[in-house]
């Protein structure tokens with residue numbers, strides 16, 4: 001039965017995301033249109049995956065586990081769902097679905113109300129604002145406001161560097177709303193220090209008068225100043241009647257102790273008030289600097305967007321107006337990973353949720369659905385409050401259901417996780433193993449050499465035939481990841497990390513950047529770097545007039561002149577993103593912040609990532625590695641005390657303060673508890689990423705895993721299912737290697753398919769031809785010009801004029817071919833993505849003809865490798881047959897220099 005207001009709170013791998021997809025599809029089957037369903041995730045990856053899962057589930061509905069669940073949720077019969085799925089899929093593919101990250105959704109709202117924030121609606125968003133620019137702007141504003149001294153005092157008082165102060169300012173900026181009930185006042189504190197020192201003097205007098213006073217006790221009451229006194233360990237004692245003081249003890253001493261304690265406590269509190277007062281003042285300036293900068297640059301961080309949307313919603317508009325301005329009213333809200341939502345984010349979503357749940361106005365039968373796992377809440381530092389899940393279910397009166405079976409992992413992994421956390425995590429409900437699960441394998445290894453041990457486990461897996469792309473090493477920090485990456489590379493094992501996948505770290509892109517640096521700075525080193533990166537002899541580089549030539553043109557020329565487009569497709573992506581930089585300066589000083597990642601085609605290797613980044617992902621083989629260095633003690637200057645989801649108070653962390661200030665002690669204890677919960681949750685996330693085999697590699701001493709009391713041992717049997725990846729994985733690789741599973745573009749895949757072909761010119765030519773065909777609107781001769789223009793735009797830099805003309809001739813010829821036109825008539829899908837047996841491929845042209853049968857057409861520009869072509873088309877035909885159950889025919893359209901040949905396969 002369909003429940004309008006429902007949540008799943010369930011453990012890792014129990015199918016929360018699965019149920020989210022079921023819910024989404026159920027809504028579609030029940031008649032909701034995609035533009036009325038808002039589905040929010042935390043990462044772009046999760047949003048893409050969800051879209052992909054929706055399409056895939058519909059395509060393969062009859063074989064998918066989701067089908068039975070949709071039957072349960074909607075009450076419709078299987079037959080009805082299977083009958084309707086094609087219509088639903090079409091509708092989904094042709095609509096503007098609202099599956100996106102929460103940040104993107106907020107940015108969309110802000111665009112609609114940008115004028116309220118004095119912004120242009122075409123602002124861009126980045127994960128963070130430009131730090132250096134912000135810093136210099138902030139310092140300028142501080143100086144104008146005459147608050148330099150405040151900043152210096154704050155820095156001295158907290159013994160923090162400016163960078164750390166910046167972090168605090170950012171925290172106060174984001175939590176501004178939550179902090180608004182707290183008032184900070186400037187306070188005098190010197191008299192508390194004098195009072196404490198005075199009473200210390202009296203205490204010293206007593207000790208000096210005491211005949212049996214030891215050197216130790218005399219030293220204990222010596223202090224030159226207040227700071228030294230505040231650090232004395234005896235200050236936290238309830239009584240001085242203990243070993244050090246016992247010989248001289250009199251009850252008066254305890255009265256003095258109480259007075260000293262009060263004075264120190266009051267001094268701490270006064271200083272704390274001053275600290276927060278100054279921090280609040282500076283936060284105002286910080287906010288002003290940020291605003292000036294983002295208005296000027298039209299570039300906002302995600303936090304800026306969230307804060308602005310919050311204020312606009314609270315202060316400027318009401319929710320009715322918000323609805324009015326959203327493209328179409330949202331009738332259904334689905335939230336993934338709810339435990340990571342910050343309070344501010346929830347506050348923004350709340351009016352939308354309330355509107356839906358009120359059951360009036362916008363929609364009579366709207367619905368609200370969220371899933372999450374409080375055990376996986378690890379984003380406290382980013383504003384996540386684990387209590388939010390519980391609070392929201394109360395507040396929204398949401399029915400919460402559990403999912404008890406683990407569908408991700410094999411038996412040993414599930415049982416190990418159950419055993420490990422049952423008495424560590426509050427209210428831990430052991431997960432059930434699904435009936436058809438295999439044994440799986442878990443090994444806990446204790447070793448002094450955790451790096452070497454991790455590598456030897458990687459090798460062991462690869463030797464057993466593991467697919468290298470299914471081996472993941474999870475580590476505590478990015479730094480640890482970098483170390484393990486280097487070591488793996490030294491062993492000639494390929495690695496994929498977040499940095500290796502960044503576009504600006506790809507060799508060809510790096511080379512172009514060095515080239516541009518040489519043009520701009522004129523230093524020889526850049527020239528040498530450039531030629532080294534492109535493997536060519538160092539020679540002169542001719543100067544380019546940078547004021548007269550457009551940046552894009554400079555880059556295109558360099559690609560042509562040095563024949564750089566020979567190796568990979570990162571450059572194409574680079575050209576795409578370079579467009580947004582005004583000039584070479586903007587690029588050279590900004591490129592490091594570019595988040596874009598390289599072409600997906602060359603992601604081949606062991607995944608090395610932090611536990612935080614592994615959230616929501618799963619791998620066949622997971623190695624969780626201990627921290628390389630001991631975790632630093634918690635040093636956050638500010639302790640935020642929450643009661644549930646309400647920020648009650650803030651405290652300044654001061655060493656030893658817990659011994660004399662009961663309120664602070666309580667806040668600190670809560671903070672420690674939450675910090676421990678955070679670490680425990682992180683380990684839970686790490687262990688639950690494994691499908692088949694899990695290795696935990698821990699240090700015998702100072703281990704992150706100490707809190708789990710793990711015993712080194714192994715259980716189950718280590719089996720790797722993939723047997724063909726071994727050779728590829730261990731073979732040393734100098735050149736780029738491509739993996740079997742692609743999520744790239746058609747061009748990435750074509751590149752791969754033809755990678756044995758040395759004639760790179762022909763590859764370029766083929767790509768451009770495909771692209772032009774893809775851009776042909778309705779296959780009429782009229783559409784040729786436009787498609788040609790688009791093709792030149794994208795591939796022009798790597799083609800001669802004669803080649804462009806040749807491509808055009810071939811396209812026109814095929815459009816004049818009656819056989820082709822008759823095959824291509826019907827419902828046409830160009831560049832149709834096809835996911836089949838875990839491979840993503842693109843079909844050049846897929847046509848559904850009027851009689852319900854399908855035609856697959858693959859374009860080729862030459863007859864070489866025709867056996868391979870036939871094989872490929874047969875693969876497509878088989879896949880489409882299986883997916884649609886209808887009759888499918890396959891053709892290859894050879895568009896040769898002087899003729900067109902259509903071959904049936």
Ligand SMILES: Nc1ncnc2c1ncn2[C@@H]1O[C@H](COP(=O)(O)OP(=O)(O)OP(=O)(O)O)[C@@H](O)[C@H]1O
Pocket residue numbers: 010011012013014015016017018019065066373376406407408615616617688
């Ligand atoms: N009812 C089900 N039937 C069959 N397979 C399922 C079912 N539920 C989940 N799965 C499969 O189990 C795996 C884990 O599911 P899913 O990713 O939805 O879990 P999750 O609860 O979201 O996990 P996490 O909390 O770690 O993100 C997926 O591969 C999914 O396809």
